[in-house]
Amino acid sequence: MKKQNNLFFLIGGLLVVILIFFFVFLNPNKINSVSSDQFEQLISSEEVYVINAHTPYIGEIEGTDLNAYNWENMDSYLDQLPEDKSTPIAIYCRSGRMSTISAHQLLELGYTNIYDLDGGMNTWQSSGRNLVQNVEETGEIKEFDIVANNWDFSPNKIEVNLGDQVILNIESVEGAHGIALYDFEINEFINQGDQITIEFIANKQGTFSFYCNVPCGHGHSSMNGLFIVN
Ligand SMILES: [Cu+2]
Incomplete structure (x- = not known):
């Protein structure tokens, strides 16, 4: 009886460890907070879709695919966002506050591979990197x-x-x-x-x-x- 109990706890304990490992380390449904160095590395890949979630517009990081002025309603951009929900998405704002909110919305929309620039454009600039001004002219x-x-x-x-x-x-x-x-x-x-x-x-x-x-x-x-x- 005692032996069976031990076995029971051993298997139970092992299961709990495996579950914790899965949720903490392998759970795809989380947002990866990345440094400016990691972010730069990421967005150098053509495959990565880059989103600026800051409004009002103060400039952007070169290579940005979408300026999401409507950052609180990321679902309004579904026709522009990548169809493949496993596409890596790199998102940033000025300080990191807005982009984290937008990133969580992307998670809810089913995107599984999201990278959020920690500290946003502030950190990007203080690391010696520049923003570009890329405004579409109205012609007016x-x-x-x-x-x-x-x-x-x-x-x-x-x-x-x-x-x-x-x-x-x-x-x-x-x-x-x-x-x-x-x-x-x-x-x-x-x-x-x-x-x-x-x-x-x-x-x-x-x-x-x-x-x-x-x-x-x-x-x-x-x-x-x-x-x-x-
Ligand atoms: Cu004067």
């Missing part, structure tokens, strides 16, 4: 006439869509001023009576500040405005 031109005087811009709120071509005609009718919109590498001076034209592509989403970059008097510090890219 959004032109604004802006008047600079002492001490404001009029209008001081400009709104465009991601991918629009933006033209700013800025005239200084009173005093010497300038305009700085550093997020788009704009930094120009405007003498009194002059008009300048600035053209660029709105290649990132968000709300950005522009302001006068010339010390122009006591109202200078409040001479600013907002540039909004939807």
